[in-house]
Amino acid sequence: xxxxxxxxxxxxxxxxxxxxxxxxxxxxxxxxxxxxxxxxxxxxxxxxxxxxxxxxxxxxxxxxxxxxxxxxxxxxxxxxxxxxxxxxxxxxxxxxxxxxx
Numbered sequence: 001x002x003x004x005x006x007x008x009x010x011x012x013x014x015x016x017x018x019x020x021x022x023x024x025x026x027x028x029x030x031x032x033x034x035x036x037x038x039x040x041x042x043x044x045x046x047x048x049x050x051x052x053x054x055x056x057x058x059x060x061x062x063x064x065x066x067x068x069x070x071x072x073x074x075x076x077x078x079x080x081x082x083x084x085x086x087x088x089x090x091x092x093x094x095x096x097x098x099x100x101x
Contacts, residue, residue: 008066010042016059027058045070046080 014024017038021027025035031054041051045067052070056063064071071077 006068007070013042013055013059013066014039017055020058046078049077052077 017024017027021030024038028035028038031037031051033051037048037051038055040047041055049063052063052067056066059066062075063077064075069078070080
């Protein structure tokens with residue numbers, strides 16, 4: 001998915017975090033999550049809405065201002081999950097030509 005030009009640049013987000021916490025891993029420890037959760041949230045839309053909001057709180061802005069491409073105009077998150085449609089099982093007639101086994 002292409003990033004909207006109005007989103008904050010990922011390096012700007014990382015720089016703001018580094019100024020306050022020193023590293024992404026340190027912020028992950030502060031939040032009690034894995035060391036890859038913070039970078040994954042910054043780089044992957046839809047990775048964790050909860051983590052996006054926590055990062056936005058740390059940065060002093062609402063999440064929809066930092067990542068407008070990830071949120072609707074009312075501030076609710078856009079779902080990035082793939083739509084899953086269960087294929088309906090169709091009755092398969094294996095003896096279409098009418099011959100017996």
